[in-house]
Amino acid sequence: MLSAADNDLLTRTGAETPMGQFFRRFWQPAVLSRELPEPDGAPMRVTLMGEKLVAFRNSDGVVGLVDSRCPHRGADLYFGRNEGCAIRCVFHGWKFDLQGRPVELPNVPPGASYHDTLRLKAYPTREHGGIVWAYMGPDPWERELPQLPQLEFADLPPSHRYVTKKLQECNWAQSIEGALDTSHFSFLHMPAPGVPSNANPDAPADEKRLRWIREDPLPLFSILEHEVGFVVGGARRADGGTRYWRSAQFALPSHSTTPSTLPGETHFGYTWVPIDDENCWIYTYAWNPERPLGDDELAKFKEGHGVIAEVDANFIPVRNRANEYLIDRHHQKRISFTGVRGVAEQDAMIQDSQGRIADRTKEHLSASDAAIVRFRRTVLGGAKALARGIEPEAPRRHEAYRLRSGSWMASEGVSFEQVMRERFGDTVGRVAAPAAK
Amino acid sequence: MLSAADNDLLTRTGAETPMGQFFRRFWQPAVLSRELPEPDGAPMRVTLMGEKLVAFRNSDGVVGLVDSRCPHRGADLYFGRNEGCAIRCVFHGWKFDLQGRPVELPNVPPGASYHDTLRLKAYPTREHGGIVWAYMGPDPWERELPQLPQLEFADLPPSHRYVTKKLQECNWAQSIEGALDTSHFSFLHMPAPGVPSNANPDAPADEKRLRWIREDPLPLFSILEHEVGFVVGGARRADGGTRYWRSAQFALPSHSTTPSTLPGETHFGYTWVPIDDENCWIYTYAWNPERPLGDDELAKFKEGHGVIAEVDANFIPVRNRANEYLIDRHHQKRISFTGVRGVAEQDAMIQDSQGRIADRTKEHLSASDAAIVRFRRTVLGGAKALARGIEPEAPRRHEAYRLRSGSWMASEGVSFEQVMRERFGDTVGRVAAPAAK
């Protein structure tokens, strides 16, 4: 439960808000690289944390990200011309480079001060891992910027990963809370109660996992902090006194990884980017550090599968708020717990259903919400500290973002640290950088 | 004419408002029984007086009506599972009974206080006359509730009645005002001026009534109060110095009956239920105390006829605000006064047209608005008294809701009391309870 003031502080990321300021200390995904396929192609509207921007891939192939309003008279640069390594307003031909400096102001007399002083708001971008990242912090052209967070998927060869995004029609924070709370797997993603579990001790691994998750709705949670966030582990009772552990990473300000991966399996992660306070993009990536993704895997991801939603050409989920996620009440009665198809869609449904911005003043948290409480403390603490002038450390710890999470079996009494060491070779799931590519 | 403050007080029924408090002392129609056809069927979203609720028919066939938000983290119980005599949130499996008591809180450790203290907001319901009624007043599970209002239609065998509802896209109060003001029949529901009346003294009763209504736009109104509201009568000049009387009932907080019924004919009544301050449901019922409704009558009612609107599967009128009630200007010129088909639709058009919430600070009332003035005084008086701590009497007078109204012919000079006695055997239209069913 939060106070109304803290709920506001947590959820609002406009430029003037404390959380907005905090987010702007970190690189943010702005668009997928493939959304801007060619130099001098059509500009694209992008809204990030309430700021209306225009993205364009310039003549050199570099992506510009600028204020959508021309400083002359406020015309929309989205309708502008992307040409000559610049974006040009079609009203009077004002032309700006990637840094927002005027290249041509045709109706301004030579010698006028605008040529030297005028600036269009512009943000630096980098491409990495199939994503165009933007830095929206203060004075981005006059200071040394942090390096990009070294998320593992992004450093792998493109054959080893799949990167996409989807619209989530609610505030970013309740959506990431849904991802960090792995206790909900015992319900939201399960079969309908009448569907029997496979109790055969020789059942396939997947069916065993499912049974353990269904049968223990009250996992015991442990949390370990690291340089850029924390990892949470949940232990459920499994067969013969063993424990089935599932872990998930949180990295500032809004990255996470998923808990199901067993050794050798493909990993999944998410990055939340506020569009405004009532919508966000969830960048979603699958990666396998050990091998290229298979054709079968890729085919499923492209159609939507598991944590990857089925989306249309604009990355809008096919099952969404407006159509009630195509909930099928017969399916809910007989087959799945929700009647909604797809893990990603089940998550979207329940997170959206908390409201455009969840009201945390009325909630009743339980022991299984430990990761949610830690998440709030972490980001609220960071935002409040920044408001007092204390810059966050995490943006400079780019190498600490190389994190994994997943599943593991352990005997009763084994600590979470030990589980993580056994599973990943590191207490909090850090992995080493690859050898030079 | 009302002050802006009284207009607000009259029209707003949110939980914190005086009129909202007043309404919550009375049983309200929540849904039609047939909207929840089967035990453990799909839950249904219901908004009543601004409160977002979920209705579900539980395993025992009893209807639950609960807050739409799970108290854990605010997920929407509409997406929940209706099973095991309870509604279960699909996020973490929290399960609540009809009274809102937790039945299962799977991720809450045994012994935690939530098991004893947590409550989901829940309202008692009763089914009667094809309608699920809800009591939304204070502490509904800890006190003796009033009995249901004994509206006559509800006690009859189902063969003698037809019950439906329709959406009205404006505030409840202006809509009921339209029903209590029977002077508008001389215009809104009439043929176009060029269409001649049948002046033949041997014309059928329907055509005579029509002619009298057309020819006297200034009926003289009388009002008689009773235990739960009042009955209003309007006398128009008829042939040979006689008077054609039409009466309508108002019963607190928002019931009325229609004025046209002659002896032996079918009666009609309405109950208004605020959805929010800008929309309401009008529950509409036809009943004949003397005989089952005929197949012809039922067929017409199902298609929409007279005061029963033509609606779609969601009870949205086919002719509505968005399509301008399919007004046909040629029809308006040559055939009907409005160019809109259907008495119910003509009423809806003109009431909606007063605005989402009619501005009563600018109106100019006339003698024919006597019933409107009395209605406002009655409900405003009740709400203001309650705000001073005086509970209304009417909710405990459930037997006084057995009321009829209709048409009657009388000589000049006969009083309204006498007309009512002649027509219904009672000065204000009360009828006796039927013999034990």
Add this chain to the structure above:
Amino acid sequence: MLSAADNDLLTRTGAETPMGQFFRRFWQPAVLSRELPEPDGAPMRVTLMGEKLVAFRNSDGVVGLVDSRCPHRGADLYFGRNEGCAIRCVFHGWKFDLQGRPVELPNVPPGASYHDTLRLKAYPTREHGGIVWAYMGPDPWERELPQLPQLEFADLPPSHRYVTKKLQECNWAQSIEGALDTSHFSFLHMPAPGVPSNANPDAPADEKRLRWIREDPLPLFSILEHEVGFVVGGARRADGGTRYWRSAQFALPSHSTTPSTLPGETHFGYTWVPIDDENCWIYTYAWNPERPLGDDELAKFKEGHGVIAEVDANFIPVRNRANEYLIDRHHQKRISFTGVRGVAEQDAMIQDSQGRIADRTKEHLSASDAAIVRFRRTVLGGAKALARGIEPEAPRRHEAYRLRSGSWMASEGVSFEQVMRERFGDTVGRVAAPAAK
């Protein structure tokens, strides 16, 4: 750049605002005459400067313009009956004449004061030049009204003009600013940069004009004031040291004429009418004082051509805000500067793109924005003076609205006054009234 207060003052025209009061001192186009084709036809909804009104052509063929709300109980007179030289509410038959006086109040007892004192808000109208004009100033029925502005097109025979209108989905002021700023022609309406100009000195006049406009994006502006506004001239370098002049008129409160017309060519003008603060009608007229418009010209105008937009039956542009003006990025790259078809549509796109109400606190004006600055000073000055009690002169100078503008070639060093005299026989473009019709 304006202060936020002046931006509000400039853009808001509700009845209580200073600019709204100023506008209401002038006759305004209310509808096109042809939108009300026949006596006693269907009433029409009209919103002007935020006031919701109903227009109807009465039995005598005169247009009434009245408040949409019946004073009785606020029902919408749009659903009313247009008959007997009056508009009649269908709720209770209240009937009002063109001046808003009650003709019949059927449910008001004879002798009641309403019959004498009640008034429906009603505005005088005049038809002129294919347009129904309305006067919405104070006490319009009790004082001598100004005459209609004698715009030249309106006095010509109908064969010499074409009059239409189009919806513009933004505030009126930024749209008229777009028309007065003729420097944007060097970009917004030009071919794509790669399309060569015809540099042949014997090229047709149109192609020469195009080349001069393209090649000089920094015209020198001169402004000359007159009785009802000002004329602005922009001089661009042409061949052999000559100057290509283009002029545009501004007349209070919101009329303008276009700059391209050469002697003998057809003239074009506009009048902006605020619907509300976020939308306006642009009445657009073509006229040729010397000859009837040709069949070819008329055919083009009806389909949309040049400054006349392609519109649907409700005068909504086919290429509009919702469909991004059907911008074609391939066309933008290869053929036209914008990728949007039509001069009118290019203007609409860029003006809409400034926002529903342009934020003038953030703009950076240049020398070429001289006419915009003068426009703001003129209308803000008028509105502020009126707020201090000083009535504007312009409404009484109806004869001063007979104004032309257009193109002219002159030697270097010739003044704008001289250019205007050579082109129109008058320093500021006034033309004489025609001989008696």
